Amino acid sequence: MADLVVTISGQPAAYRAGTLSISGSLGTRTTASLQTVDHPPFTSVVEVGQVVEIRDETGSLIFAGTVDSVEEEIDASKRLRVKRLACVDYTQIADRHLVAYVYKPDEEHPTVSAGDVIKDIVARFFIYGGVTEDVDTSLVETGPAIEKFVFNYVPASQAFDDIAELAGYIWYIDYEKRLHFTPKDRNAAPFGLTETSQNWRNLKISESRELYRNRQIVRAGTALTDERTDTVIAVEADQKLFELSYPVGTASAVTVGGVVKTLGVNGLHEGRDYYWSYGSNVLTAEVAPGAGAAVALTYQGMFPILVDERLDAEILARRALEGGTGVYEAITDDPAINVQTVAVTKALAYLRKHGTIPQVIRFETDAGGLRPGHLLPVNIPAAGLADNYLIESVTMRDVQGSVNRYQVTAVSGDALGGWLEFFSALARQAQKFVLYDEDQVGMLKTAADTVLVMDSATEYDWGTVNRKPESRVDRAHADFAETDWVHA
Numbered sequence: 001m002a003d004l005v006v007t008i009s010g011q012p013a014a015y016r017a018g019t020l021s022i023s024g025s026l027g028t029r030t031t032a033s034l035q036t037v038d039h040p041p042f043t044s045v046v047e048v049g050q051v052v053e054i055r056d057e058t059g060s061l062i063f064a065g066t067v068d069s070v071e072e073e074i075d076a077s078k079r080l081r082v083k084r085l086a087c088v089d090y091t092q093i094a095d096r097h098l099v100a101y102v103y104k105p106d107e108e109h110p111t112v113s114a115g116d117v118i119k120d121i122v123a124r125f126f127i128y129g130g131v132t133e134d135v136d137t138s139l140v141e142t143g144p145a146i147e148k149f150v151f152n153y154v155p156a157s158q159a160f161d162d163i164a165e166l167a168g169y170i171w172y173i174d175y176e177k178r179l180h181f182t183p184k185d186r187n188a189a190p191f192g193l194t195e196t197s198q199n200w201r202n203l204k205i206s207e208s209r210e211l212y213r214n215r216q217i218v219r220a221g222t223a224l225t226d227e228r229t230d231t232v233i234a235v236e237a238d239q240k241l242f243e244l245s246y247p248v249g250t251a252s253a254v255t256v257g258g259v260v261k262t263l264g265v266n267g268l269h270e271g272r273d274y275y276w277s278y279g280s281n282v283l284t285a286e287v288a289p290g291a292g293a294a295v296a297l298t299y300q301g302m303f304p305i306l307v308d309e310r311l312d313a314e315i316l317a318r319r320a321l322e323g324g325t326g327v328y329e330a331i332t333d334d335p336a337i338n339v340q341t342v343a344v345t346k347a348l349a350y351l352r353k354h355g356t357i358p359q360v361i362r363f364e365t366d367a368g369g370l371r372p373g374h375l376l377p378v379n380i381p382a383a384g385l386a387d388n389y390l391i392e393s394v395t396m397r398d399v400q401g402s403v404n405r406y407q408v409t410a411v412s413g414d415a416l417g418g419w420l421e422f423f424s425a426l427a428r429q430a431q432k433f434v435l436y437d438e439d440q441v442g443m444l445k446t447a448a449d450t451v452l453v454m455d456s457a458t459e460y461d462w463g464t465v466n467r468k469p470e471s472r473v474d475r476a477h478a479d480f481a482e483t484d485w486v487h488a
Helices: 090-095 114-125 156-167 312-322 340-354 419-427
Strands: 005-008 021-025 031-038 051-055 061-075 080-089 098-103 146-155 169-173 179-183 201-207 215-224 228-233 241-243 248-256 259-261 263-265 274-276 282-285 294-310 329-334 359-365 375-380 385-398 404-411 433-435
Touching: 005 031, 031 051, 031 061, 061 090, 080 090, 090 156, 090 169, 098 114, 098 156, 114 146, 114 156, 114 179, 146 156, 156 169, 156 340, 215 248, 215 340, 248 263, 248 274, 274 294, 282 294, 294 340, 329 340, 359 385, 375 404
Parallel strands: 146 433, 215 329, 263 274
Antiparallel strands: 005 051, 021 031, 021 385, 031 080, 051 061, 061 080, 098 146, 169 179, 201 359, 215 294, 228 294, 241 282, 248 259, 248 294, 274 282, 359 404, 375 385, 385 404
């Protein structure tokens, strides 16, 4: 029987053999479900948030994280209490912290890398009240240079996902609380599969076009045009409203007949000659300039982003095989993107992931160490397999009377020239990356101040018995003292 050792907050737990299941897949957290048992007087207590560690018969750590939920059942006849635990790995720490910051090069830091951003997010946002999450960033690699990353109160996990997707990297927090950020082509599996390796069984191969697309449209937010000047001629003597070609994102100057006028934001400034509003294509005059006046506004307009990327080779291949157009279309909405190039990168990322009908392999193994995101070399000519396969999911179960058994699903990268070559080329790109081209992020800050309140009370005794101090709710007043007296 698999000899597993389970500890909860450092204390041994009575694990119920055969109940452990560990599951992880790309883009999700690794979870573990298991049962522990307790006998009278039922002193064992398990609480949500406690640290759980699971080791195999060799002492290797096969899971570590925290309790996500616990369910208890008492069997009176067997005098037994069973706890069913659902646990999640340390990567979920990044789900709990929000990131609000603009990252870009400046005089002090002329070059900023994706890895710099990852490390700063941990240092800046994985802390509260001087207490940190103890996440080790020593395994975060430098990565490509960035031009600008803007995060406006998004979970750190989403920020890490966005950075990794653009850079062709992978990130996760391992069972030792070490944050990994590394190129996918170097995220090699600890072993491979061959015809003679004897580390796999029940190999299955399948293909499906369920998520396939060769044309990807991304409907994003709005972007700014280059600075432009629109000139509008007043038609009527009392005309105060002037329609522009684009909604205004930012405006810098206005002239009438070549004469500079003052410009302000509607609702924010006063005493200006002309006013503009964010997102509006109407310029408003305080005083009508008169018929025939040439009103010119210099501004950056806003336009909706809609990008359309295609894989022509895939379209032709589908057309030759199936007849018809060969086109498989998909659309994705991402209003947070307000830079055209970012939307293009997003569309290409979807095509990179779903722009081929993949060869999926599934197999069992008793060898541990595989995790989602690993590149698994497979060389089994008899099955027509000779490539690096990207592991999508790994599920482990404890088989009573046997060993820990793993179910692995991996996908080929044939259409992209192989995952290894593709990710290597992506990581070598000499481009700078931009995420969400904003310059301002609202920051919440806590302000502390000290207020000293002083008061004085005078006691009068004119031969009477004074009333006791007021103690009733809502009857006390600052700078006021109630005194009741009777003249002698």
